[in-house]
Amino acid sequence: MKLNLSRREFHLTAAHMLLASSAGGALLGGAGPVFAQSSRAVKLGTFGAIDAQNYIRAKNLAPKTFGQGVGSDFVTVRAGSEVISAMAGGSLDMCNIGSSPMMVGYANGLKASMVYVYKNIVDSECLVVQGNSGITTVAGLKGKKIGLPFNTSVHFAAVAALKFAGLGLADVQLINMRADQIASAWQRREIDASYIWVPVLPRLTDDGGKIIFKTGDLNRQSLLIFDGLLVRDEFKRKSPDLVLAFLKDYEQIARGFKQDPKDVVDTMTKFLNVDEATVMRSLNTFYPVPASEQLSSRWMGKPGEKDTGVLKTLRTQAQFLFESGQITVMPEDVGGLVDSSFVAKMVA
Incomplete structure (x- = not known):
């Protein structure tokens, strides 16, 4: 159950490539290049895939995305369970993740919430x-x-x-x-x-x-299978502007992935050391959902909405996880996992 352009694409091969890359960036448990002089910093997860985080990393766009003086640390993870563990330990602030491991984390008390539908899974x-x-x-x-x-x-x-x-x-x-x-x-x-x-x-x-x-x-x-952007609640409270800044840039980058594939191919073939066919296959199975659509009841809905497509899917997944023994306690209300307030700000 568990949405690189899937978080999964190249999560084995590219993670190893990035280990040897001179581009830098932290692996889970690594030191990571958070800028010491920065008063604030963001720890952004990536699956070593053709994703917005690695595009930002490859093009050195973090200062533009988050602002000068904000440090950025790119943390490479290999599975949803690593995302959950890293957020629980405070070593990761934001990352795309499938709804299944997201629900496992929530059921086990992880203080984090989904603020955005990162991608709709259709034919990948x-x-x-x-x-x-x-x-x-x-x-x-x-x-x-x-x-x-x-x-x-x-x-x-x-x-x-x-x-x-x-x-x-x-x-x-x-x-x-x-x-x-x-x-x-x-x-x-x-x-x-x-x-x-x-x-x-x-x-x-x-x-x-x-x-x-x-x-x-x-x-x-009426079941939606998707990746969501999960954000650690403490980071969301302390730096809501950085969360919103990433989401705004993500939407622009995602649009570019579909409208200007040449730029993405040129950038990611060099950064991840993969061929053009691999990048195009990823782009062809990447389906972003614009914020304006996410605010509809079909997706996340407006803040406080209870009967939405995302919540229906999460409830169904929680039931599946409980019945299959992957979680031991059925969450009483999965609504606490979803925060559409940032999406609302994007379309205001």
Whole structure:
């Protein structure tokens, strides 16, 4: 269940590239280049992906985004659980994260809130079957082996897709696999299907795999799968202007990702040492949601709204996490996780 342009894209390979990069930036637990003279600083998370944070980093835009005299520390993380741990320890202020680990953190008392829908997940995560299987629908997976990483957005999406197709967990074999294990298991034909994200997904389709379900298909069931921007509550209270500054620049950068891909390709191929096709694949599966849309009840809604698309999805995810034993206490009110006041300021 758990939205690089996904937080997941290149989160293994690029993180290692960044370790050796002379561009600097902190890894989780690292020293990090927070400017000593700064009276204020922001610790901004990135999954080592083609994301707005790394674009800011590559173009050295932090002084423009946050203002002169504000220090910036880019913290590279590899999983949503690392985001939660870092925020709990105060070593990370803001980061994009999937709604599943976000809910796990909230249920366990993390003092942080989602202030923005970072991206809508549509076709960067898909359910793919072996090309010679003859399976054309989700219902056709009965009795089959499906490999996927547990406790992620694809885990939640897979269970939801099975449910809407009339199948329960007892009807299939869900196999917990790391993303980097799936391609080899697929090649050995040890699994009949996989629900996985880019960049693993293209490796499966290149090997004959057929996509039968996209995460965006859940929209028809009023479920939204998304990445949110999570902000530590203490930082939000002390530096609301820095949160708002990042969101305003993020929206502009996200627009540029779609409207001016050449600039992004030129920037990110050099910064992450990846090829153009990889960058374009990421851009083509990146779906930002403008602040004006986020303020509608379909997404975050206006401050204080209780019946919104984001809240409905979070409640459904919380129930899934509780029933699957991933959280031990069902949150009484998930509304405390969502703060749309910054979005409201952006469109005022």
